[in-house]
Amino acid sequence: MSSRDTILKALREAAPGGVEAPAMYTPDAPAADLLESFEFRLKACGGELAVLRSVEELAPLLSARWPDLAERSVYSTNPAAVPTSLPEAAFTDTAALQHLDLAIVDGCECVAENAAVWVPAGAVPHRSLLYLAEHLVLIVRRDALLPTMHEAYARLAQRGDTSGYFIAGPSKTSDIAQCLVIGAQGPRSCLVCMVGDA
Amino acid sequence: MSARTEAHPPAAARFLDDGAHAAWHDAALWNVRDRRDKAAASVPDWERLREQATRIKQHTLAHLPDYLEQFERAARAAGATVHWAKDPEEFRVLVHGLLKQHGVTSVAKSKSMLTEECALNPYLEAQGIEVVDTDLGERVVQLNQEHPSHIVLPAIHLNKQQIGRIFEKNLGTAPGNDSAEELTEAARQDLRARYLHAQAGITGVNFAVAETGTLVVCTNEANADLGMTVPKLHIACMGLEKLVPRFEDLAVFTRLLARSGTGQAITAYTSHVTGPAPGSELHIVLLDNGRSALLARDRFRNALKCIRCGACMNTCPVFRRSGGHSYNHVIPGPIGSVLAPNVAFEQTETLPFASSLCGSCTEVCPVKIDLHKQLLYWREELAKEGRVPLSKQLGAHVFTFVATRPWLFKLGGRMMRLSLRITPRALVYGPWNAWGKRRELPVPPKRSYLDGGRP
Numbered sequence: 169m170s171s172r173d174t175i176l177k178a179l180r181e182a183a184p185g186g187v188e189a190p191a192m193y194t195p196d197a198p199a200a201d202l203l204e205s206f207e208f209r210l211k212a213c214g215g216e217l218a219v220l221r222s223v224e225e226l227a228p229l230l231s232a233r234w235p236d237l238a239e240r241s242v243y244s245t246n247p248a249a250v251p252t253s254l255p256e257a258a259f260t261d262t263a264a265l266q267h268l269d270l271a272i273v274d275g276c277e278c279v280a281e282n283a284a285v286w287v288p289a290g291a292v293p294h295r296s297l298l299y300l301a302e303h304l305v306l307i308v309r310r311d312a313l314l315p316t317m318h319e320a321y322a323r324l325a326q327r328g329d330t331s332g333y334f335i336a337g338p339s340k341t342s343d344i345a346q347c348l349v350i351g352a353q354g355p356r357s358c359l360v361c362m363v364g365d366a
Numbered sequence: 367m368s369a370r371t372e373a374h375p376p377a378a379a380r381f382l383d384d385g386a387h388a389a390w391h392d393a394a395l396w397n398v399r400d401r402r403d404k405a406a407a408s409v410p411d412w413e414r415l416r417e418q419a420t421r422i423k424q425h426t427l428a429h430l431p432d433y434l435e436q437f438e439r440a441a442r443a444a445g446a447t448v449h450w451a452k453d454p455e456e457f458r459v460l461v462h463g464l465l466k467q468h469g470v471t472s473v474a475k476s477k478s479m480l481t482e483e484c485a486l487n488p489y490l491e492a493q494g495i496e497v498v499d500t501d502l503g504e505r506v507v508q509l510n511q512e513h514p515s516h517i518v519l520p521a522i523h524l525n526k527q528q529i530g531r532i533f534e535k536n537l538g539t540a541p542g543n544d545s546a547e548e549l550t551e552a553a554r555q556d557l558r559a560r561y562l563h564a565q566a567g568i569t570g571v572n573f574a575v576a577e578t579g580t581l582v583v584c585t586n587e588a589n590a591d592l593g594m595t596v597p598k599l600h601i602a603c604m605g606l607e608k609l610v611p612r613f614e615d616l617a618v619f620t621r622l623l624a625r626s627g628t629g630q631a632i633t634a635y636t637s638h639v640t641g642p643a644p645g646s647e648l649h650i651v652l653l654d655n656g657r658s659a660l661l662a663r664d665r666f667r668n669a670l671k672c673i674r675c676g677a678c679m680n681t682c683p684v685f686r687r688s689g690g691h692s693y694n695h696v697i698p699g700p701i702g703s704v705l706a707p708n709v710a711f712e713q714t715e716t717l718p719f720a721s722s723l724c725g726s727c728t729e730v731c732p733v734k735i736d737l738h739k740q741l742l743y744w745r746e747e748l749a750k751e752g753r754v755p756l757s758k759q760l761g762a763h764v765f766t767f768v769a770t771r772p773w774l775f776k777l778g779g780r781m782m783r784l785s786l787r788i789t790p791r792a793l794v795y796g797p798w799n800a801w802g803k804r805r806e807l808p809v810p811p812k813r814s815y816l817d818g819g820r821p
């Protein structure tokens with residue numbers, strides 16, 4: 169008998185069966201204002217929020233933050249806001265992507281209770297660029313802000329979006345004697361730009 | 367299972383020899399526990415959420431073979447290859463086979479207690495494959511040639527100066543440099559080069575979804591994410607118990623995991639992998655290694671609900687004051703002490719006693735495992751097998767004799783209160799009194815609780 173069958177047979181003998189699945193969970197209504205809560209949580213995990221009226225405001229914002237933006241290597245899923253500086257051949261070449269300064273990526277659902285932003289795996293030409301980039305800018309819509317993970321997962325399940333990443337702030341670690349260091353191995357900063365009306 | 371079988375009490379005593387460091391360890395973990403409390407309090411429906419989590423797990427375990435088959439079908443449909451391993455040996459051979467078949471000579475591995483459980487690193491290294499642990503804490507312990515002492519905080523037993531010296535020796539940082547920022551930066555530079563060099567990434571799995579075949583991996587450093595997206599081969603290793611039935615159930619567990627473990631609202635990266643990325647390969651290895659046997663044990667089955675958050679370790683007064691290595695088991699702390707006897711009954715017989723049975727672990731566990739009860743049940747099993755040390759048996763017999771005779775109980779109490787007051791210190795605090803080691807006995811009250819001497 170294969171290991172698979174041996175294991176399944178042992179499990180069939182062991183599993184008691186008969187326990188109903190609980191109904192889908194309904195969370196308590198959030199107490200705080202969603203945007204306020206999102207911003208508070210994002211700051212708590214080392215990220216930053218910019219609330220923009222339109223995506224046109226993004227380019228000046230980023231130029232103010234990185235005055236040498238034009239010389240930097242940039243990948244952008246939103247070329248209307250900021251263009252990509254990398255040649256297309258570099259998009260799927262991890263050796264080239266390791267020098268990526270800035271990834272500007274459109275996100276979807278944003279979660280007020282923990283500042284997580286959903287980025288579908290298919291949003292980028294190579295998944296690694298989300299992590300190889302030195303800095304990450306996520307562009308999200310104000311009306312994609314949801315109270316908790318339950319509402320977010322319900323939407324993902326509904327549209328069958330099961331490959332992707334919840335990203336909450338920059339990479340970090342406390343592994344050296346519990347001292348928090350922002351910028352562990354992935355992006356050193358994470359700026360979430362929230363655009364439009366609720 | 368490796369042959370690390372020293373009993374808990376002597377190992378714990380050694381940990382306490384460095385008093386200053388032991389005090390730091392205790393305080394650092396208590397601080398994490400405190401952050402957990404604040405994070406839990408920020409969710410108004412926290413208790414309801416724990417209840418939902420334990421019920422989802424209860425249901426999944428009751429129907430585990432069906433859910434595993436469903437998971438296998440869904441993962442295959444998404445393009446992954448699913449493998450099954452009965453024990454660590456089969457697991458190691460299987461993973462090595464996959465690496466060999468792909469011509470892999472260097473692997474970037476992110477945190478996975480399961481690969482520790484199977485002693486994968488030494489096996490692969492013996493076959494000439496370089497394995498780099500990429501979680502910073504795990505990298506530190508790897509460079510120091512030891513094992514993680516905590517499942518979430520692998521290097522919590524080391525202080526900054528020690529880590530500075532490890533980095534000086536291995537990564538060439540300046541002597542005396544113990545700045546967490548600079549050491550982290552040195553590790554970042556070193557590791558990022560290694561992802562590009564590695565031909566495969568090995569990761570653990572936090573949750574897997576039966577309905578969709580999705581794997582979920584949670585990290586803060588982005589190390590698992592780099593490991594599974596930079597190389598073209600991703601091998602994900604998971605215990606059979608990681609399943610949840612529905613994609614939406616993930617909301618319950620991602621809300622609980624980081625809050626319970628570190629007090630964060632969520633980990634920085636919660637990555638969902640359903641099938642391989644375009645142009646890449648995804649292999650999922652499912653490991654049994656005693657899990658099916660544990661499922662068959664009515665009283666202990668609940669331990670399979672564990673989501674490895676580490677909260678029971680942070681809160682445990684014994685863990686905080688004895689350090690993870692003193693357990694000599696891959697998973698230390700309360701959950702380790704209930705998992706260990708299932709796979710290594712005879713080598714781990716002191717672990718169910720490494721607890722005051724205060725029940726704090728049970729209170730913080732996000733999936734409501736009855737940890738302190740399970741510790742007690744294991745003591746019972748050990749006693750049945752005659753594996754309880756004589757000193758403990760004797761104590762229990764004497765206590766039973768006294769406690770079932772109220773007159774004797776009262777008399778004994780009076781004598782103890784009196785004798786503790788008049789006996790010279792040297793006679794009380796001798797090697798014969800385990801309760802007087804490294805601690806002061808309380809000053810006995812004049813009258814007992816039963817006499818109305820309540821405070």
Ligand code: SF4
Nearest residue numbers: 672673675676678731
């Ligand atoms: S037993 Fe509970 S508290 Fe301990 S690690 Fe597992 S889930 Fe966390």
